[in-house]
Amino acid sequence: MKYDSVLKQIKPDKYEKEKVTKLAGKIIAVLNHLAEKNDIPAEATLVGSVAKGTWLSGKADVDIFLKFPLETSMRELKEKGLYLGYECIKKIGGYGEERFASHPYVTGKLEGYEIDFVPCYSIKSSKQLKSAVDRTILHNIYIQQNLKKDQIDEVLLLKKFMDSVECYGSEFKVGGFAGYLCELLILKYDDFEGVLNAAAQEWKPGLIIDLENLKTGEKFSEPLVCVDPVDENRNVAAALTLKKMAEFVIASRNFSNKPQEDYFSTRNIYTNPESILKQFKQRKTKTILITFKAPDIPPDALYAQLEKTKIALTKKLVDEGFMVEKSSYWTNENDLAIFILEFVLWSLPAYQKHWGPKIWNQVHQNKFLEKYGEDAYLDQDRWVVELPWKYEDAYSFLKFILAEENIHHLKTGKQIKNELRRTYKINDIDEVISDMELGVLNFLFKFLNPNWHLWR
Amino acid sequence: MKYDSVLKQIKPDKYEKEKVTKLAGKIIAVLNHLAEKNDIPAEATLVGSVAKGTWLSGKADVDIFLKFPLETSMRELKEKGLYLGYECIKKIGGYGEERFASHPYVTGKLEGYEIDFVPCYSIKSSKQLKSAVDRTILHNIYIQQNLKKDQIDEVLLLKKFMDSVECYGSEFKVGGFAGYLCELLILKYDDFEGVLNAAAQEWKPGLIIDLENLKTGEKFSEPLVCVDPVDENRNVAAALTLKKMAEFVIASRNFSNKPQEDYFSTRNIYTNPESILKQFKQRKTKTILITFKAPDIPPDALYAQLEKTKIALTKKLVDEGFMVEKSSYWTNENDLAIFILEFVLWSLPAYQKHWGPKIWNQVHQNKFLEKYGEDAYLDQDRWVVELPWKYEDAYSFLKFILAEENIHHLKTGKQIKNELRRTYKINDIDEVISDMELGVLNFLFKFLNPNWHLWR
Numbered sequence: 001m002k003y004d005s006v007l008k009q010i011k012p013d014k015y016e017k018e019k020v021t022k023l024a025g026k027i028i029a030v031l032n033h034l035a036e037k038n039d040i041p042a043e044a045t046l047v048g049s050v051a052k053g054t055w056l057s058g059k060a061d062v063d064i065f066l067k068f069p070l071e072t073s074m075r076e077l078k079e080k081g082l083y084l085g086y087e088c089i090k091k092i093g094g095y096g097e098e099r100f101a102s103h104p105y106v107t108g109k110l111e112g113y114e115i116d117f118v119p120c121y122s123i124k125s126s127k128q129l130k131s132a133v134d135r136t137i138l139h140n141i142y143i144q145q146n147l148k149k150d151q152i153d154e155v156l157l158l159k160k161f162m163d164s165v166e167c168y169g170s171e172f173k174v175g176g177f178a179g180y181l182c183e184l185l186i187l188k189y190d191d192f193e194g195v196l197n198a199a200a201q202e203w204k205p206g207l208i209i210d211l212e213n214l215k216t217g218e219k220f221s222e223p224l225v226c227v228d229p230v231d232e233n234r235n236v237a238a239a240l241t242l243k244k245m246a247e248f249v250i251a252s253r254n255f256s257n258k259p260q261e262d263y264f265s266t267r268n269i270y271t272n273p274e275s276i277l278k279q280f281k282q283r284k285t286k287t288i289l290i291t292f293k294a295p296d297i298p299p300d301a302l303y304a305q306l307e308k309t310k311i312a313l314t315k316k317l318v319d320e321g322f323m324v325e326k327s328s329y330w331t332n333e334n335d336l337a338i339f340i341l342e343f344v345l346w347s348l349p350a351y352q353k354h355w356g357p358k359i360w361n362q363v364h365q366n367k368f369l370e371k372y373g374e375d376a377y378l379d380q381d382r383w384v385v386e387l388p389w390k391y392e393d394a395y396s397f398l399k400f401i402l403a404e405e406n407i408h409h410l411k412t413g414k415q416i417k418n419e420l421r422r423t424y425k426i427n428d429i430d431e432v433i434s435d436m437e438l439g440v441l442n443f444l445f446k447f448l449n450p451n452w453h454l455w456r
Numbered sequence: 457m458k459y460d461s462v463l464k465q466i467k468p469d470k471y472e473k474e475k476v477t478k479l480a481g482k483i484i485a486v487l488n489h490l491a492e493k494n495d496i497p498a499e500a501t502l503v504g505s506v507a508k509g510t511w512l513s514g515k516a517d518v519d520i521f522l523k524f525p526l527e528t529s530m531r532e533l534k535e536k537g538l539y540l541g542y543e544c545i546k547k548i549g550g551y552g553e554e555r556f557a558s559h560p561y562v563t564g565k566l567e568g569y570e571i572d573f574v575p576c577y578s579i580k581s582s583k584q585l586k587s588a589v590d591r592t593i594l595h596n597i598y599i600q601q602n603l604k605k606d607q608i609d610e611v612l613l614l615k616k617f618m619d620s621v622e623c624y625g626s627e628f629k630v631g632g633f634a635g636y637l638c639e640l641l642i643l644k645y646d647d648f649e650g651v652l653n654a655a656a657q658e659w660k661p662g663l664i665i666d667l668e669n670l671k672t673g674e675k676f677s678e679p680l681v682c683v684d685p686v687d688e689n690r691n692v693a694a695a696l697t698l699k700k701m702a703e704f705v706i707a708s709r710n711f712s713n714k715p716q717e718d719y720f721s722t723r724n725i726y727t728n729p730e731s732i733l734k735q736f737k738q739r740k741t742k743t744i745l746i747t748f749k750a751p752d753i754p755p756d757a758l759y760a761q762l763e764k765t766k767i768a769l770t771k772k773l774v775d776e777g778f779m780v781e782k783s784s785y786w787t788n789e790n791d792l793a794i795f796i797l798e799f800v801l802w803s804l805p806a807y808q809k810h811w812g813p814k815i816w817n818q819v820h821q822n823k824f825l826e827k828y829g830e831d832a833y834l835d836q837d838r839w840v841v842e843l844p845w846k847y848e849d850a851y852s853f854l855k856f857i858l859a860e861e862n863i864h865h866l867k868t869g870k871q872i873k874n875e876l877r878r879t880y881k882i883n884d885i886d887e888v889i890s891d892m893e894l895g896v897l898n899f900l901f902k903f904l905n906p907n908w909h910l911w912r
Contacts, residue, residue: 204816205837223837246815246837253818284806284848325805349781349800350740359702360660362709377906381661381679381702392740450833 001259003192007153010160010264012057020050020060023111027064030088031117035066040080042066043122047140049179052147054155056163062115065137067122074103074130081119082106088117099298103131126231138230143183146229157192158182160264165251166453167244172303175241177248184226184236187211199252205242251454262456269452271445273433279448280429285325286346289432290398293423294337295415302331305413309420310339312411316401317341321348322394330443337416338440340429340447347393356383398426457715459648463609466616466720468513476506476516479567483520486544487573491522496536498522499578503596505635508603510611512619518571521593523578530559530586537575538562544573555754559587582687594686599639602685613648614638616720621707622909623700628759631697633704640682640692643667656708661698707910718912725908727901729889735904736885741781742802745888746854749879750793751871758787761869765876766795768867772857773797777804778850786899793872794896796885796903803849812839854882 012020024046031044048063049055066084068077082098085106089096094115096108105118120137121130129135147155159182162168170178177185188209189195208217208225214232217225223242228234255263280287290313294302306329314327323345331337356372357364358381365383369376372385391397400406407421433444446452468476480502487500504519505511522540524533538554541562545552550571552564561574576593577586585591603611615638618624626634633641644665645651664673664681670688673681679698684690711719736743746769750758762785770783779801787793812828813820814837821839825832828841847853856862863877889900902908 201818243834243836246834249815250834282806284803323801344805345779345801347740350738359705362657374911378699378702378706378910380699454834455830 003153003157006157006160006261006264010056010156011153012055012060016057016060019111020055020062020113023113024050024062024064027062027088027092027110027115030091031064031066031084034084034087034091038080038083040084041072042068042080042084042119044084045137045140047136051140052143052183053152054143054147054159054179054183056156056159060113062110062113063136064115064117065133066117066119067137068119070121070123070128070130072121077119077121078104081117084119085117089115103133105133126228126233129231135228135231135234139180139228142230143180146187147183151186151191154186154191155183157264158186158195161192161196161251161255162248164264164266164453165247166266167248167251170239172300172307174244175239176244177240178236181226181236181240184209184211184229196252196255199249200256203245203249205245209237247451247454250451254455258456260456267453267456269442269445271441273436273441276441276444276448277430277433283342286343287429288341288343288395289427289429290339290341290420291425291427291432292337293335293419294331294333295419297415299333301413301415302333302337305416306331306337306339309410309412309416313339313341313398313401316410317394317397320391320397321352321389322346322397326447328443328447330440332437332439336437336440337419338443340444341394343394348389348391350389350392351386352389354385354387356385358382395426459609459613462613462616462717462720466512466612467609468511468516472513472516475567476511476518476569479569480506480518480520483518483544483548483566483571486547487520487522487540490540490543490547494536494539496540497528498524498536498540498575500540501593501596503592507596508599508639509608510599510603510615510635510639512612512615516569518566518569519592520571520573521589522573522575523593524575526577526579526584526586528577533575533577534560537573540575541573545571559589561589582684582689585687591684591687591690595636595684598686599636602643603639607642607647610642610647611639613720614642614651617648617652617707617711618704620720620722620909621703622722623704623707626695628756628763630700631695632700633696634692637682637692637696640665640667640685652708652711655705656712659701659705661701665693703907703910706907710911714912716912723909723912725898725901727897729892729897732897732900732904733886733889739798742799743885744797744799744851745883745885746795746797746876747881747883747888748793749791749875750787750789751875753871755789757869757871758789758793761872762787762793762795765866765868765872769795769797769854769857772866773850773853776847776853777808777845778802778853782903784899784903786896788893788895792893792896793875794899796900797850799850804845804847806845806848807842808845810841810843812841814838851882 028044028046035042045065045067047065048061050060050062066081082104086096089108089110092110094108094110096106098104099107105116108115108117118133120134121128123129123134123137126135126138159168159179162177162182166174167176168174169176185195188211189198205223210217210227212229214227216232217227220235222235222238222240223245224237224240226236228236310327310329314324317324322343324341325344326342327340329337329339356368356376359365359378360381368383376383376385391400401410402421402424404421407417484500484502491498501521501523503521504517506516506518522537538560542552545564545566548566550564550566552562554560555563561572564571574589576590577584579585579590579593582591582594615624615635618633618638622630623632624630625632641651644667645654661679666673666683668685670683672688673683676691678691678694678696679701680693680696682692684692766783766785770780773780778799780797781800782798783796785793785795812824812832815821815834816837824839832839832841847856857866858877858880860877863873
């Protein structure tokens with residue numbers, strides 16, 4: 001297959017390149033000037049996909065690292081780094097705010113681009129690492145030194161393909177392939193088709209990619225190991241889940257079987273509430289939505305807490321005797337979060353067997369009989385009593401467990417716990433589906449059609 | 457507690473004793489005369505509870521054994537034994553028919569009593585045993601030699617108590633205590649209260665009763681072992697189930713806590729269809745009855761096949777994904793047999809997860825994908841497909857499994873299989889309860905009130 005028309009769409013054109021380069025240059029100049037003027041021993045450097053030339057058209061994130069000498073104290077580095085970021089934004093004119101990764105940084109919007117100002121140490125090798133962000137400098141150098149010019153297109157194709165089949169990005173929500181990992185994969189397999197063929201034909205969990213022959217791959221236990229060429233103690237694919245690795249393999253096989261340009265754009269979902277409800281009805285299960293206000297925390301934290309809470313909720317329900325066929329969650333990352341729970345067994349018998357002791361030890365049995373008297377009966381040689389079940393259906397159990405005095409039994413993040421308890425609503429899917437935003441419909445469609453995104 | 461008024465009811469009076477003794481004497485005389493006349497070397501003997509004087513008033517079964525010399529061939533013994541039985545009945549005037557235990561015997565109705573004519577060998581010790589019935593002669597002698605006159609009342613009390621709490625009888629339906637075992641228990645513990653106190657306070661599974669110190673008790677694995685004083689290789693309590701042993705222990709404790717004459721009569725059940733339906737409704741389960749024509753086989757075989765079939769049906773349902781809370785069976789031992797099945801999960805989702813191979817082996821996965829195509833999706837790194845479930849509810853599955861072409865998948869007795877397949881009807885309990893005979897109502901009452909029979 002020819003990729004010309006794909007590249008035409010995803011590769012930044014002259015104008016975009018010029019604009020981004022000019023903006024980056026201007027920012028760096030301002031920063032370095034500011035540093036000099038204020039006697040701050042920092043040097044601004046462009047890193048990330050813009051520096052490497054591997055950004056997808058329209059998706060340039062300008063990452064500026066402010067390199068400080070190794071002898072700078074962490075406190076001074078943070079303080080002066082953040083100062084430079086804010087001052088630069090003020091000078092050029094834009095809006096900035098502080099964020100946290102492994103340490104704080106400033107992010108701003110300038111001329112329509114998102115700019116990150118990240119203070120770091122000016123290290124020459126991974127042995128000098130003081131914080132996780134420092135490594136980025138080395139990544140940049142490594143890619144610039146090793147990635148051939150004509151491989152940049154291959155990186156772009158791979159990133160775009162991965163993005164379209166929903167495997168791109170190492171954030172919690174995706175658990176997929178980071179941009180740097182894409183670049184290393186191109187270095188390993190030469191080009192886009194090389195990566196896809198290898199994934200389709202050869203990949204298995206336990207695969208080790210070790211470009212610099214550092215021989216530390218065995219140390220890692222993740223499904224895919226890609227030893228960081230600049231740091232033998234780091235697996236670049238650490239965030240990749242088995243699920244996403246498998247999905248990429250299947251998408252690669254699907255593409256190889258039938259290469260199509262469609263694979264370079266997200267697959268559209270055309271659906272409507274009626275058709276979704278019809279599918280749910282056909283499943284002959286009971287499906288509910290728990291909607292609540294998403295807490296105001298960064299997406300990575302939010303998704304991690306949603307995942308944890310989903311697991312905790314499902315476990316509690318199953319422990320109580322209900323049968324959950326499938327569960328998932330969704331958030332618009334703003335004001336709405338949703339759990340979906342599909343039940344095979346939604347309502348329970350009115351009574352629950354409660355097992356007592358065997359009859360042979362009279363001391364034990366008498367305690368049991370004092371409590372339950374003539375309600376107790378024998379099952380073989382063991383006492384048992386049928387007690388009224390506290391929760392006639394999963395709805396009453398969920399109401400119980402989400403109440404203020406009980407929600408601490410649910411293992412979940414702190415912020416989600418509070419919002420969930422205060423704002424939750426439980427509805428049958430058909431009661432609320434027509435009030436839902438499009439994102440929810442798409443989520444429900446994918447819940448019903450898993451792996452829709454892997455085929456074209 | 458005084459047992460006088462109980463004994464007054466259960467102990468045969470002078471008139472009954474005289475009548476039974478006279479009848480037995482007459483039968484024996486007729487048999488011995490017939491034997492002499494026909495030159496058959498057999499001698500008639502009275503055995504069983506009538507011979508031992510331990511029968512409950514109104515429940516005399518006259519057991520006549522026809523003892524042949526050890527050198528008689530089995531064929532001759534059967535042929536001539538049955539001949540004598542039939543001729544005797546003909547002579548005295550009554551109705552007779554052939555039956556089978558370990559070997560054939562003749563049973564007849566004479567003057568309102570059931571008389572068994574059983575051919576056997578005239579053995580002096582268990583070492584000469586040729587068939588299981590021979591042992592009865594030895595049992596008789598042992599009890600007559602060891603049971604004191606005043607212990608007969610104690611045997612009667614024990615038998616009647618056990619009968620009233622539904623633990624009496626070694627037949628499959630009950631799985632309880634045989635009459636001979638009751639007599640041995642009185643020998644062991646002296647009197648009725650001695651047996652009940654021991655059971656209430658001391659009994660545990662693994663108990664060995666060994667009156668003649670034969671030291672073979674360890675050989676047996678049943679919950680209660682009572683070494684036969686006349687045969688060290690036999691456990692008199694072999695038919696006693698753990699369930700019935702436990703029930704007797706509990707009944708003994710209940711009686712000891714609050715001795716009452718009521719324990720010497722069966723506990724009455726006062727119920728009606730409405731109250732039973734109300735109880736079932738309260739349980740919030742789904743309960744069905746499978747009614748069918750009971751096959752014409754002896755009760756022991758019938759109950760054994762009902763038990764086997766109940767287990768097989770339940771297992772099949774559970775394997776298929778349904779959840780059975782409780783199941784049981786009943787028969788009037790004539791023309792009606794019933795299975796009752798109580799479901800927690802009666803209807804299943806429309807689709808069932810069908811697990812395929814992991815994705816990594818392409819040969820395996822391709823076979824799966826050829827079959828299921830785009831319906832297949834990934835769960836982690838494994839293929840799975842949701843297939844339409846064949847049986848939307850347990851009713852449709854039962855119809856399937858009970859059909860002529862499928863019923864061979866059900867492990868059940870041959871006779872039950874044929875009648876079940878041909879005549880079964882499946883109904884919700886509320887559809888048919890008002891048409892049911894009283895025995896069924898009592899059965900349903902006990903299903904809802906287990907161990908009702910152990911309390912007064």
